[in-house]
Amino acid sequence: MEHALLTVNRLKTYFYTEDGVVPAVDDVSFAIKKGEVVAIVGESGSGKSVTSLSVMRLIENPGKIAGGEILFEGRNLVDISLKKMRELRGNQLAMIFQEPLTSLNPVFTIGNQLAESIRLHQKKNKKEAIKIGIEMLEKVGIARANQVYDQYPHALSGGMQQRVMIAMALSCNPKLLIADEPTTALDVTIQAQILRLMKDLIEEFGTSILLITHDLGVVAEMADQVIVMYGGQVVEQADVFTLFKEPKHPYTKGLIDSTPKIHEWKEELNSIPGTVPGPFEFPEGCKFADRCPFVMDKCKAESPPVIEIGKGHVVRCWLHGEKGLKLNESKSFT
Amino acid sequence: MSQNPLLEVRGLKKSFDVTKGFLKKEKHYLYAVNDVSFTLKKGEVLGIVGESGCGKSTLGNLIVHLHEPTAGEILFEGISLLDLPAEQLRRRRADIQIIFQDPFSSLNPRKRVFDIIAEPLRTHLALSKAELKQDVLHLMELVGLNRSYLYRYPHEFSGGQRQRVGIARAIALRPKLIICDEPVSALDVSIQSQILNLLKKLQKELQLTYLFIAHGLPAVKHVSDRIAVMYLGKIVELTTKEKLFMNPMHPYTEGLLSAIPIPDPTERKEQRKLLEGDIPDPVNPPAGCKFHPRCPYKTEICSRIEPEFTEKEVGHFVACHHPLGKENKE
Numbered sequence: 001m002e003h004a005l006l007t008v009n010r011l012k013t014y015f016y017t018e019d020g021v022v023p024a025v026d027d028v029s030f031a032i033k034k035g036e037v038v039a040i041v042g043e044s045g046s047g048k049s050v051t052s053l054s055v056m057r058l059i060e061n062p063g064k065i066a067g068g069e070i071l072f073e074g075r076n077l078v079d080i081s082l083k084k085m086r087e088l089r090g091n092q093l094a095m096i097f098q099e100p101l102t103s104l105n106p107v108f109t110i111g112n113q114l115a116e117s118i119r120l121h122q123k124k125n126k127k128e129a130i131k132i133g134i135e136m137l138e139k140v141g142i143a144r145a146n147q148v149y150d151q152y153p154h155a156l157s158g159g160m161q162q163r164v165m166i167a168m169a170l171s172c173n174p175k176l177l178i179a180d181e182p183t184t185a186l187d188v189t190i191q192a193q194i195l196r197l198m199k200d201l202i203e204e205f206g207t208s209i210l211l212i213t214h215d216l217g218v219v220a221e222m223a224d225q226v227i228v229m230y231g232g233q234v235v236e237q238a239d240v241f242t243l244f245k246e247p248k249h250p251y252t253k254g255l256i257d258s259t260p261k262i263h264e265w266k267e268e269l270n271s272i273p274g275t276v277p278g279p280f281e282f283p284e285g286c287k288f289a290d291r292c293p294f295v296m297d298k299c300k301a302e303s304p305p306v307i308e309i310g311k312g313h314v315v316r317c318w319l320h321g322e323k324g325l326k327l328n329e330s331k332s333f334t
Numbered sequence: 335m336s337q338n339p340l341l342e343v344r345g346l347k348k349s350f351d352v353t354k355g356f357l358k359k360e361k362h363y364l365y366a367v368n369d370v371s372f373t374l375k376k377g378e379v380l381g382i383v384g385e386s387g388c389g390k391s392t393l394g395n396l397i398v399h400l401h402e403p404t405a406g407e408i409l410f411e412g413i414s415l416l417d418l419p420a421e422q423l424r425r426r427r428a429d430i431q432i433i434f435q436d437p438f439s440s441l442n443p444r445k446r447v448f449d450i451i452a453e454p455l456r457t458h459l460a461l462s463k464a465e466l467k468q469d470v471l472h473l474m475e476l477v478g479l480n481r482s483y484l485y486r487y488p489h490e491f492s493g494g495q496r497q498r499v500g501i502a503r504a505i506a507l508r509p510k511l512i513i514c515d516e517p518v519s520a521l522d523v524s525i526q527s528q529i530l531n532l533l534k535k536l537q538k539e540l541q542l543t544y545l546f547i548a549h550g551l552p553a554v555k556h557v558s559d560r561i562a563v564m565y566l567g568k569i570v571e572l573t574t575k576e577k578l579f580m581n582p583m584h585p586y587t588e589g590l591l592s593a594i595p596i597p598d599p600t601e602r603k604e605q606r607k608l609l610e611g612d613i614p615d616p617v618n619p620p621a622g623c624k625f626h627p628r629c630p631y632k633t634e635i636c637s638r639i640e641p642e643f644t645e646k647e648v649g650h651f652v653a654c655h656h657p658l659g660k661e662n663k664e
Contacts, residue, residue, distance in 0.1 A: 043522040097659035187385035189609045217595030240599045242496040258527040260552035271527035
């Protein structure tokens, strides 16, 4: 069994608001191996972004990591000092966000910002930093890297900005890249380019990726492992092939069914009834109960436990009993 | 098909002056919509698809008269909207409504649902209080909003519910044409299909005509009868949705289709054709065919002469020197 690079264990990130405590991330566990792409899928309010921000220790007041551990190469990130954390960020752990323009400083050139992180983390001199910076821009497929190096962020298109962000994130050769909706703000033809770029870079650098997205198409294209979140909890987790072939949680199934398929012609699209409840409006018991087509009395009364129904395939749903009744179905696992 | 079109757009252009600098020696224009023509029959849904900056939203705004066109004609039921005197135009507006993309900024936060939906009814019709309330409740039922929400404020609703309010407001006057400007792109996946189903249901029940604008093909596919693909202010391909998906003739349409990630990991296309490059700067568009710098099939002529938008097959319009046929596709 290969050792995990990152292990998140029963993570709880709560927001202590004036109106009450919001369990944005509630008992979430998963692991990422070296060179693996793990995707967290969910809709707004599912806790997927808060999970990724927790790993980076970027949770701000009134939010707090209330429990659990985040083990990165054996060290618990929840406990280490902010100084240590700052050393890890940008160096071992890097992050790219949905809106590249808000993550780049508008008053400094691309090169300036790129060289800053290289000099900060790799102890290179100015000349070397410039050289590495331009090389990185070329690696992420930017033509005329020399010129772009001296340009300001606003002069670049959204796709180019995201390439710059990726160049910046990878410039220190991090072990883990957290990509929070990296292509959501981009046009579809540019999205395809960025996804391919990320794939190529995984192969070249062996970087592990934690990919946060709402788009199951992107998940199917990129991920090895998939975590489906709803209301701050993991409702299902499996390898990507199993998840799409045999989704066990009604929410996962609903999400897959309501994703438009390009070669499917239907009178009516599948959808999940209702809407994602507000932070204080989740039902007692199973959080998905009031939107679930298979809801039973038990679901409304008691929160279902996480059970393993196949190798690496876990689901949080009463339909599958308490111990995982349908283990014989897991023969498709290799 | 001798039926008169409900909407006819002829040679529509809209340019914005983007001249910069103190002396303004050189004038620069951005042609957001550049010579667009199409017709829309009653009861038809035309999808308009294109990436950011292609002019699709400007086109929608021109038709509801939120922008004044630079050139061209917009005929609604055979009457040119641009020549109408103000009062008649105001009345015509009851027939053409718009649903906006962002349900958070398109609803007045200080108004209750009742007032938002009632506003067009108050403006255009003289109804008694009781009639007004009855109408609003009926509209809420049509769009699937619980009647207990009548006196709530927009902030109390989720994105999907707000979009339902926006739809109720748009259909309140039983318009003949509705411009749907990216009505689902701000919504969660599980909610998008709810709203698409609702829009399709209303279109059938109320015999509405839609101009349905979206940035991606998957969203327009469900509701549209025909689809127009726009690139840098121009329509590059226009045909029925079946033909567009099964037999795209413009290389850009092919690129758009192949860029859509498929929600099935067994169909990962490692080596699928991707469009190279970025969308060019619309202020300085390339000469000749505007798509040629990104086109995998370009030849010398493409960089010189702009292709005409012509009917290559029956009902299949393309602007391309080398339209894709069945033979030269994979």
